[in-house]
Amino acid sequence: MKVHNVSDIREIISGELVQGSDDTEVYYGAYRLKQIKNKNTILFISKRIVDWKSLKKFFPMVLVTERKYNKEEIPDNITVIYVLNSEEAYWKFIHHYRNLFDIPVVAITGTAGKTTTKEMIKHILSFDREVTATNRTSNSRTAFLQYLLNIGECTEAAVFETAVGAPGDVLNAGEYFKPTIGIITNVGAHHLNYCKTLEGYIDAKGEMVEIIDPSGVLIINGDDLNTRKIDVKKFLGKIIRVGRNSYCHFKITNSEYSKDGMQFSVQHKNRNYQVFVPGFGEHQVYNALFALAAVNEMGVSIPEAAKRLKSFKKYNKQLQIVDGINGSIILDDTWSITTTSLDAALKVLNEVKLRKKRIAVIGTITDLGSWGYVIHEEAGNIVYQNGVDVLITIGYHASIIADHAVKLGLNTPVYKFNNSTLVYGLLNEIADADTIILIKGDMYTKPIIELAAKLRKK
Template identity: 35%
Template sequence: MLDNVQTLCKVTNGVLRQGDPQQKITGIMSRCKAVKPGQVYFDVKGGPGSDENILVALDKGAVALVISKHKKKLPFNNHKISVIAVPKVWDAFWDCVSYHRDQFNIPVVGVTGTSGKTTTKEMIASIFKKKWGKILKTEQNLNLPSFVPGHIMRLTAEHKAAVFEIGMNRRGHVAKQSRVIKPMIGIITNIGQAHVGMLGSKEAVIEEKGSIIEGIPKNGYLLINADDENSGKLDLSSFQGKTLRFGIKNKADYVAEDIATGLDFVSFKTVIYGKEEQIRVPISGKHNVYNALAAIAASTLLNIEVKYIKQGLAGFRRPKLRLQLVKGINDSLLINDTYNANPDSVIAGLEVLKELAKDRTSIAVLGNMLEQGVFTNEAHQRVGRRVQELGIDYLITIGKLARQIAVGARKHGMPEEKIKSFDQRYEGSFYLKKHMPHRAVCLFKGSRAVYLDKMVEYLKDPAASPQTIQIIR
């Protein structure tokens, strides 16, 4: 284990400039203000603020420092503090994270994709908990490389399994995380247009998502969506593990049939270990069948009993701000799906809106979708077209980019009088407060920076519950 300075020097190929090689350490940290007593502080930023950051880390209780070999002078004279010099501090930090991960021979699953990562991760975690009790999972949806060290360093001998969410907003992010996480099972939920603005093309996004295979061992597995067109374009020629597929429409290894959806559930039949099983998950939306199938597939590859799979999915708790149902003013139903948005997830949300509304008035409240780059107008107009195709009764857009959703809806025949566009969410809130139809069903969906959840808060029924969000059962 990484428990003393001597081991730290070996792992990082560092040189001990001063201090005791037997100095005990309790962990590592790259943010000076977050250092806890007994930890090692890695001076990853260096530069002009290096001295101040080091002093802050020492004040917080750091017992050792890892610095660049080019840093000649220290801002203190305490020779009891262990100081290790390395060629590149950030690389040394990740070497330690990777070393810590390698100390644990437990089942590990990594989940990437455009949409559904957090939901799939939570479904798997719920099953794992039923089987093993103590497991580790990515907190919330903190899935970029900067968060991975914190997650991995929480691994202890008590954890029996782990599931990590692998996100990205730059080229190389997925591969970097996968190589350290080393998942026995990698999952790509789907591949859509999110982050195309960052990477420049759809092909680059496909390549980036597919790079999860770089961390999967030769005896590992990759699970992909058989119904997702872009997943079918993955270059898996270098992958030495086994690829399996889950789906609803196309031929797959894990298939769902007889799908039924309700106000707060989705159910389906699938074959597990050669026997047909009825599955029920407490979250609405046909798209969540894919997430559940991925969780089932990962669980069967780890030989988890059917009873734990069923119990885990039945006990799954939907992530915050994802398809939460809230009682609104004038006896309306508000669908709070405001955590984030891309064209594919918004369209999935629209389909849930249509399913739940039935004969009630349906209203889509849609905000800006960020990170679409040169495809911004096209992406928003595509969503607008789907609003019209689904027969949504009213469309309200929030934000300047989202006005293109209205453009797309108009182009495909949605009447002008059924569309309202606002640059600010408070304008839309005031409008709906005044004009909310009786028993309407409203979907709120947009990128996190638009904060459409504040509209839900404003429009919820104040008499329904003292809590901010009330999940309707």
């Protein structure tokens, strides 16, 4: 955080100093007690603080409040700024702080590929720039303040992942970050427990259009059907489409599996470029395209960006290929699960061709609310369309995947389990050196994570 003293902050938020010194410096910010991790933090809070003893190790501290405290209630080394409304004061400070920096800020949303695209952009830019970015997949509302304050005087670019748990989440992120470049990777079906319908979810993703600077850039997937439903006409800035369609500004003309990743050709402004991206799958090509388009807008040439991309390292458990039990190959994709990412994983299972027998172990898709049955049926359709040699599902809702795939005509062995207890034993029986096993789930489903770890060759 760029250091501010109390005098500066009072002027920004129209506050009255009721205790402490105007010369006190602030290095950190918080709007909840649990966010206070360091000394010299400014806390914006409307609730009355009673337990000062637990905060003592973080003194000195600055409090912005609308509460009227008696002098004896507050320790001496707390600076107190009184305001009429602490929430309004908070947002005044947020807007002031963001406007201190004239740098490119990228915001990324989408059902799948957000984290990988963010990490690719960060990787490419970090060769010669100071970059601030969201940490792994931590992209909740409560983290936004800390990410914003991570922008400092040396920061030359920022890349933030803006997930959707409910309508308004992307708009809220925009209030903090005010992006100059926005990316929508794709729109599948997820978080329907809060968005209620697929249309509501599409609208929630489409909030990206509203938060980008009017003179900024919107980068979208030109091949994704749901993304096309987003109304981009009201966006006044530049729109860049990536994909295979003829109207795409970054057009994929060829892609193929190679050792350790994807080799593809991209056409941009009548020139062709050869690009290699570590990691298997057509979805990885799209992630790379979003990254190339974004950094190109920030002044990195496509050949230079492609050169830097070669050394990109993706996270573990994102279609990670490892040695498994009985000489098998494990395709560990237990990072997250949506119908979009399931389709991508099954395509990789079919295309990698490391082994002849393909086993898919699939867990439950979460955050669907009343849409659970419908979306798991759609997942069953995806399994049927892609095909596997053995299908294993884990969990009550995941069994719907198996039932629907069989109903559609999947004519291979299918096993349904309520939990993962017996799955290892089955795989130990049927897996051999001619087998590749895809295990698909999310990082929050402990039985899936434990099974994936157990299947790896020790």
